[in-house]
Every structure is written in structure tokens, then in C-alpha cells.
Amino acid sequence: MVIYPLLWVVMSALKTDSEVIRQPLSLIPAKLNWDNFARAWGAGHLGSFFLNTVLVLAGSVTLTMLLGSMAAYALARYEFRGNRLIYYVFLSGLTLPVYLAAVPLFKGVYNTSVYLPMLGPNKHLMLILVYVAWSLSFTVFFMHSFFRTLPNTIAEAAMVDGASHSRLFFSVMLPMSKPGLISIGIFNVLGQWNQWYLPTLLMQSVAGEEKNQVIAQGLIELSVNQGYKSDWSGLFAGVTMAMLPVLVVYIIFQRQVQSGLTAGVGK
């Protein structure tokens, strides 16, 4: 029930177009047509979608992790005025619907480009910053509870040895949080790889400028706007390639994903 549709997509990616149309149900193609993948990769722009996504993700996930754990650490382990308030401000992002912010966000990005062209619409650096900002809520929430569990004695010992606050964080606390960091890191990779609404909103592609798009957005445009014309097997190949990296990441790290997602839930 779950696996059959997935298998069907993968097998259809290996069929010829006429096979997809004449025998849509058979799972086994007469001949394995690997060139469907090559065609989707090149003519379907999937290659550039992949490259864009990987570039954006490399920047945004690294930055999300760094900024998210810094904020979470400061909030979790230091008492100061406004601590609770800032924590709740970060948390509030979990409940607000992204659609509400859509219009001002779109306008803000548009206006910024007047002064800072590299942060304008259709720019990857801008997409990175927006991804980071929108991923901070959950990252701070997750890492906050993680830093709280770390024992105090180690921190005290390091301080006695003369370590500065930031040295304590970077050389002691961060390495100690590796399990938590891996979980939230994978979570961010999966979440940002799958982002569709934010890029669609902020990368309003002009015809012929598909080269800037990320994978989820590119795939939608191809299927909704019929970019593949009637290249069904090409579309199947595209879908297969888009889900492959996620499945590989998931299979390798499935324990961390499941324990991360279920953290704090149930008993």
C-alpha cells in the first residue's frame, strides 16, 4: 500500500514514453531506459535544480546549526533579564502560519534589493538567510532542551581552568552535544530540501530563468506548467531523482530521525 506507488514511480522512470502510456500498470519495463534520467537532468534542468539546492542547503544548514545552537546555549545556560521573553519569541514562530507573513516578506525582500542587490528576489544568498530565520524556531527549541541536560560540573571545571565563555561553548559544550546536533542537523536537511513555499514565494521565476530554482519548486513548475510537455517518463525520472537523496539520508540516519521527531512526545 505504501511501497507500491513509490515502486511504480521508480519503474515508470525506466520505461519509454509509449510504454508509460500503453501499459501504465506493469512494473517491469521491456528495456531499462536510463537515458530518461539523463534527459531530465539536462533538458529538464534537474541538474541545475540539484546544484542550486545543494548550494543553498550547504549554506543554510551550516548557518542554522551554528546560530541556532548559539542562541539556544545562551538561553539555556545563562540567566539574564529577558531570557524567557526571547525564548518565547523564538517559540512563537512554531505556531504562526507562514502564509500570514508571505506578503510583507515578499515586499521586504523586494525592497532590500534596492540597497543590497545580493539580497534581492531570485538570489540564493537571500534564500539562505530566510531559510535560516525560519528554521531557528525549531532548532532553538530542540537544542535548548538538549543543552539543559548537560551536566554543570564539566562547565565549572572548564571555567576553573580559565576557559572563556565562548571557548567553553566551542570546545566543550558543542562537542558534547553531538548526538543532538546530528538529529537536528538531519531534520534541517530534510526540512530545507523539501522547502517549496518559501522559494516559490521569493524566487518568482521569470520565463527562461529556471536556472535559479531549487528542486521542489522546479519539479512543481515542470509538472504543473507542463514543462516536460508530455514527457511522462522524464517527469517520473525527475521525481525519482528528487526523492533519492532524501531516502538515502533517511535510511542512513533513520534512528536519529525517528528519535529526533519523537523527542519529547509520549513517555
Next chain:
Amino acid sequence: MRHGVARFVTGFLALPLGLYLFYVVWPFVQAAGYSLTDWGGYSDTQNFVGLDNYVRLLSDELIRKAFWHNVFFLITVPLFTIALALFLAFLLNVGGREDRAGIRGVFGSGIYKIIFFFPQVLSLVVIAVMWQQIYRSDGQGLINGLMIKIGLVDADNPIAFTSDPEPFLGVPAVLWWLLLIAVWSGAGFYMVLFSAAMQSIPKDIYEAALLDGASRFHTFFRITLPLLRDTVSVAWVYLGFIALDMYALVFVMTPSQGGPNHASEIFASVLNFTAFQKGQFGYACAMGVALAIFTILLAAAQLRITRRERIEY
């Protein structure tokens, strides 16, 4: 020393908080402000109109329709997903052959848990594009093809799926077809969640029940379900949020993004159409604020209802 702490905390918080305030909080605040104006979005003229947009919202036929569709998903998505996930989790964990222990899952349950989880990590976009092909209405889609082969569907008159506005059980058929995708993609995750919770229930409770001659049906409703109440209520809250966010599915799966004939319109689709197609940004922001208030009220209500004393074991 104190001074060092202040400087350190400021240094660590400045960048993340600044970024967050600028790209997340500030747009929300602005949206609330715009909702009180008649701003069109592509011009500089905006006049303060007070609560006019909200008054208009109340009498907007399309928004009313979208609201009820949101409510439909809000009820059905959690209900069906949780029911299916509980059933699967029960099968995997306690539904196996009744041998000595009598409380093991069916054969290969570990692999099932990995496979069922797949849709959860796939993006909604991949899922949507995939289901587009499954739902193709020209007899070559997966379901139509199968049904025609078995003879359940007339080849000249295939199922229209997401372009079918005809009501079924009181709501347009297209909504049921969208619901099926949502349940398919979510059930695996909640199955894993419930499995984890079921495994933490001490086995001797089941053994005692089995010794007393309880049937499997009884064990499930008398023991498993009550002990899972916490987890189920958390799942309900999560799924509530997912149900409000069906936009990607509506966008990709339905004709003219909310069609046919507005049969699958939801809050988000109306909002986007109003803002970017009709160019009524002020009014669209009012919709956004209404949606946010609705969401927050809902979350508060759910938390209230589900916060009861825990069962300790």
C-alpha cells in the same frame, strides 16, 4: 565576571535574534498592520480603512467555503491518520502470532517501520507530483488503469479524482481524494510514534490480560488505547497543524489551484490568489491574521482539552 557574561550572551544572541526578528517576526507584525489598509501591493497608495477588511471577510462567500473546507480537513486528517496509524502500530507490535508471549508484532515489523516512514521524509511536492500520476484521469493513471482492468470503472468514463466537484457525503469529492494523500503520507510517522509508545507499555500488563482471557479487541480498547492517550493527543495537535497546511496539495493537485469551480478552496489558496492574482494585499493580510487567530485559538483549545493527569506506570 558579570560583565563578561553580559557581553558573551549579547554576542551569542545578536545575530540569530536579529535575523529571526527581521525575516520572521517583522513580517508578521507588518501583516497585522497592512490588514487595516486597502493596500493593493503593487502601488504606494495605502489608506487606513480600520476593520473594513475584517467585516468584508465575514460576508465573503469564497472565504466561508474555504473555512469549511479547512474545518473538514481539521477533523478528518487527524481522525483517519490516527485511526490507521493505531491499527498498523497495533498489528506491528501486538498483532503477531499468539505464541507463548502472545504479544509480539507480525513478522518483519522492523522493516515495515522503515518503509512506512518513507512518505514522511519525502517532500509534499514529490508526493503531490507522484499522486498526480496515480490520479491521472485519462485511464492511464495507476488507479484508473487498475480499476478499468478489473472492470470496476468504465474505460470511457474514468474517475475524475481531483477535478470532481460532485459532493460525496456532503463535501466535494475532490476533498476526499486530497484527504487520501494526506493520510497516506502521514500514517507512517504516527505509526512509528505509537509503536514507540506501545513498546514502553510493560509486557506483563498484556500477559495478565491474556491470562484473564481478554480478546485482542478488548486488549486494544481497554489497555493499549487508554495508556496511549498522551501520545494520541500530541499526535492530534501535530496533525491539526498539518491539516491547516494542505496548500501544496491543493496547489499541485487541483485544477486552477483551488478548483474545480472553487470546490477545493482553502484559506491559504484564497489568500495567495487574493494577494498575488487579484492584487489585494491588504485584504489578503486580513485573511492571514484571521487564519493565525484561528490557529492559535485551536492550539490553545487542544492543549487545554488534552492536558489531563497522566497515567503512571
